[in-house]
Amino acid sequence: MATPPTQVTEYVRRPAPGKVGKVVNIHSNFFEVKQLPNITIHHYDVTVTPDVPPPVNRKIFQQLTTSYRESDLNGARPVFDGRKNMFSPKAFPFESRMFEIVLAGDITPNPNPARPPPKFKVKVKKASTINLEELHRFLNGRSPLTNNCLTAIMALDVLIRHQPAMLYATVGRSFYTPIGKQALAGPLDVWRGFYQSARPAVGMSSLQFFLL
Numbered sequence: 001m002a003t004p005p006t007q008v009t010e011y012v013r014r015p016a017p018g019k020v021g022k023v024v025n026i027h028s029n030f031f032e033v034k035q036l037p038n039i040t041i042h043h044y045d046v047t048v049t050p051d052v053p054p055p056v057n058r059k060i061f062q063q064l065t066t067s068y069r070e071s072d073l074n075g076a077r078p079v080f081d082g083r084k085n086m087f088s089p090k091a092f093p094f095e096s097r098m099f100e101i102v103l104a105g106d107i108t109p110n111p112n113p114a115r116p117p118p119k120f121k122v123k124v125k126k127a128s129t130i131n132l133e134e135l136h137r138f139l140n141g142r143s144p145l146t147n148n149c150l151t152a153i154m155a156l157d158v159l160i161r162h163q164p165a166m167l168y169a170t171v172g173r174s175f176y177t178p179i180g181k182q183a184l185a186g187p188l189d190v191w192r193g194f195y196q197s198a199r200p201a202v203g204m205s206s207l208q209f210f211l212l
Contacts, residue, residue, distance in 0.1 A: 033156075033198070033205040041130040041155050044078070044086040047123040054082030056103075058166055060120050061086075063101050072097065079162035082170075086124065087155040096125040130155060140203055153205075156198040160207065164196070173197070 048057055061080040069075060078088035099122045128151060135152040137143035161173075168175040169191070176193035183189055196209045 029209050030199070030201070031207045031209065032201075033207060036132055036136065036156075036205055038133055038136065039089060041132065041152065042088045042091045043127040043130055043151060043155065044088065044092070045125045045127045046080065046084055046086050047125075049121045049123075052120070054165075054170065057082050059103055060101050060122060062166065063103060064099055064122055067101070068099060072099075079159050081158045081161070082165060085127075085154070085158060087130075087158055091129075092124070092126075094124075094126075096123065098123050135200075135205075139200055139205060149200075153198060153200055156205065160196060160198055164194075168193075 046057075046061075048060055052060070058080065061082075065073065065078065069077070072092065072094070073088070074090045074092055076088045076090035076092070078086050080086045101120045101122055102117050103120070104117055128148075130148055130152045132152055134143060134146065134148050138145055138149045143149070164170075164175045168177050170176075171193075174193050174195045176191040178189070178191055181189045181191050192211070194209065194211050196207060199206050199208050
């Protein structure tokens with residue numbers, strides 16, 4: 001086992017507040033996460049065969065959790081990044097398992113009612129266990145930035161992005177909705193969108209939010 005680093009992450013100290021000029025209030029697109037639970041998160045690696053794009057992966061994940069939540073997933077409500085990473089607040093009763101998922105309907109660009117429903121194999125394998133206490137220590141300047149901290153931040157990011165990704169059209173790391181869309185010339189529309197992510201900050205975790 002590798003020896004963990006001993007040097008604590010050094011934060012750059014901010015300058016002293018100014019004493020001249022006018023005090024003003026500003027609005028920020030950063031929102032403080034008031035409380036992080038001190039729990040253990042279980043990280044699982046997901047492999048879907050055959051390979052499909054993230055929107056289809058999310059449909060497969062939804063079918064997987066609906067069909068197997070109580071029987072195989074310990075009643076947990078995991079979140080998924082649409083590619084390879086699943087995070088759960090509860091450990092599953094296996095280290096690795098293969099599931100077969102059948103999606104209702106045709107998911108191809110040109111649906112054919114006569115085509116049988118597509119079948120997928122989904123392998124779920126335990127990757128790591130994440131203790132959020134280590135992330136708490138890092139945010140308070142009492143611990144270095146470790147791989148466990150980075151994975152914990154990724155888990156929080158997947159958590160806040162999971163539900164929007166299931167509901168809205170996703171392009172890159174941004175979400176778009178047809179609600180309030182505006183028509184352009186020809187067949188084009190302008191959709192409103194937003195971007196959000198979990199970011200570490202000194203002494204706290206924060207949520208960054210952009211309207212697009």
